[in-house]
Amino acid sequence: MAEPPGTRSARRIIRVGAIARVEGEGALHLVVESGRVTDLRLEIYEPPRFFEAFARGRRADELPDLMARICGICPVAYQMSAVHALESAWGVPVHPGVRALRRLYYAGEWIESHLLHMTFLAAPDFLGLDDGIEIARIHRAEVERALALRKIGNRILILLGGRSVNPVGVRIGGFHRLPTGAELQALADDLRRARGEALALLRWFASLPVPSRPQDVELVALRHPQEYPMNEGRVVSSQGLDVAADAFEDVFEETQVEHSTALRCRLRARGRYLVGPLARVSLNADRLSPAAAAAREELAHRFERPDPASSVFARGIEVVQAIDAALEAIVRFEPPSPRDASPPVSPRAAVGRAATEAPRGTLFVAVETDAEGIVQRLRIVPPTSQNQGQIEEDLRALAPSVLALSDDRARRACEAAIRDYDPCISCATHFLTLTVERRPPRCA
């Protein structure tokens, strides 16, 4: 029988059988001895999915469609990192019009993914509610607003991907089908109206009691010479890292830990780090659109120090940014010829590497092909694998304040902290089981 919380000599176990509102299955194991945290493990037990292994021996031009199957929420990110890597390997030129459409495509995914997380996964934590359904009953206008904005993201995915689930519109060098001028114009009209709605939604989130957990962590994101990063850029950090995406494997390393089926990525030189919206907004504030920059300025106090709890604001700012990026892509779009939109490609024996910015953070892909274009090696480093070390460190810092809480409140606090990272455990290799073990002092 569990003793009351806060009893120092108690050995207390809290189990949460099915954590909601994260993608994937994992567990958190917390060991407390004499009121002190002695062990903390984010355990990902979801079976490995072997995408990297079963891609070997397949034609590389199958990768855009195969990669889209990795995640139902961020298929674009996987497609984009893969095609950029292959284009780098095979020397495929990319028409500026294709580049613009890829930015539009990626913006659609950011809009969809961020709004799902903000409204249905994170907001219940700030409002003390169980799920997004309860929010819809109490804050109907805000949920309707979020849904309308998400619909635009969904439209973009369908327009360029052919469908919103496992999209199939991408090919090496371009797209299988180009949108018409009328389709783009209608989308632009809706995007112009959406900016104000996105800002209004962000203001609502700013009015909520979002907690604060500032901490010291190195932030890592792509940085582009002119644009807010999506498809290209150098890998930079808050501690001076600045390397080409090609050099990712020189600077970062993946390791296996016993309690997780997901590989973990760390900086060879300094260990844990953080990727994602918070890192992007912090490292690329000067690349934001005027409206997104103004929104960030209003929330400047939330970005003075890296604070995972502020990620929800970073996502809201990035929704505005994505809307503006999408609009800019449409306005500047110069249609490529059919040949430029679907250029012929000549496979060669080569290795290509690329990183793009998935909604949850930097997504690195390395692919090696033979002269016939058959995949010899594929390596995928998703954002959640990169953030695991930081999530554990965050929870370690949070744990002392949780120990005095009831089992239910302790579980909720840990879950909420994990959700700040919007982890996609399925991508990294799904429900969280939280075990808090409180051990009495050992006899000398």
Place this chain on the structure above:
Amino acid sequence: MRVTVIGVGTRHGGDAAGLAVVTALEARALPRSVALVRCERPLPDLLEALAGADAAIVVDAARSDHAARGARRVAPAELADVATTSSHGFGVARALALAEALGRAPARVELVAIEGEGDADVEDAARIVVELLASLTAAEG
């Protein structure tokens, strides 16, 4: 009465069963007031499809501990025991609950679950939908 029949699913394997039922129904003579819709995602597609209808029949592939496989009607209360594959846990049950919370849900929602991916399962589901349509029309008359 405006009735929307909504096939939910993706185009892969057994999950395509809901979409296949809509395809099967397209080949049948249905009343003009019946709309057939395909949904790939519970959110936002199903939410959108539910809006504006007086009644909806939702057809989806499912997995449960029910002894008999094939197509069958499912009560809303049973949904918790019927696993539908979805991202971030947002499946048909939550989309229906969200529609209700937002005042978008039709007055009547019927659910048809398909456990199996054979043609006979799809035909069985289509037959159940046609029977439901007849009962909805009769109730109106």
